[in-house]
Amino acid sequence: MNDSPAVLTEAAIAGLLVDTEPYLSCDECFERIDQYVDRRVTDPSHADPGMDTHLAGCGACAEEARTLEDLLRQDAEVTSTADTENGRRE
């Protein structure tokens, strides 16, 4: 363990002052993240105040949401490309 004082940067201050009300736990976020990202992919303007707030305040959950969204967008591209190729064959 290290007891040296931490250095307070502007980025750290911004992170410290994020308003995370309404409270949502990481477990609750995990329960809902698949539904949330599914909807975000089909409707980028989709808002869920509880999830949006949690993701603004939790870096690990936010990273997981970004990865999940990235995967779904790749899947959509694969499906779209396959549909196009099938259409050409027909």
Next chain:
Amino acid sequence: MTTAERTSADIEASLSDPTADDDTWWTHLGNDGAMGDEALARLHGLLVRASRHQVWRLRDLLHGADADEIDDLAQQAADDAMVAVLRKLPTFEGRSRFTTWAYKFAVLQAGVAVRGQAWRNREIPLPDSVVLADTAPSPADLSEAAQLAQAVQTAIATDLTPYQRRVVLALLVEAVPIDVLADRLGTTRNALYKALHDARQRLRHALVASGHLESPSTGSTS
């Protein structure tokens, strides 16, 4: 082509689409025979893909790891995710697509694995005090940003419990990943996030009271 080969080929074709519908997954995963085995193999393939994707996104955290080590990490995370998915399968309620639901377990396991590996041999900093980034007196000290920084420093020292102070400084100032810190402190990600949430509410409350924040939080402090 035999009936068995046709069945296998049909399953492969129907599940090779990552957006295969949930009924297809349920039908095949619930089968005890070759159809079920093929579906399990397909499911594992999906989890490997999701795990690899997350590990590669976070690979900059793994200084010095080669491609084989990174792939091993992804495979292990996918195996762990497979166990979690099969355990949780009865709880799937269809609120998202099945593949999205399954992906999230692999993404979680992969992220935990990468962060754990990245911090495996590192000391966890747990400071209980904080200094400003620039402590030299200057006209900038009179700026709004400098006054806010000083107010935050004071609030950290006076408005947080010792435990909250160590948690927020480790997570947000020292950038220790939340699952790594939870593991080292013998607690959970959930518990640390709650401590972080409560500390943020206390800091915001103090800064609103001192006039450094304009918008009052509607939440309660802890």
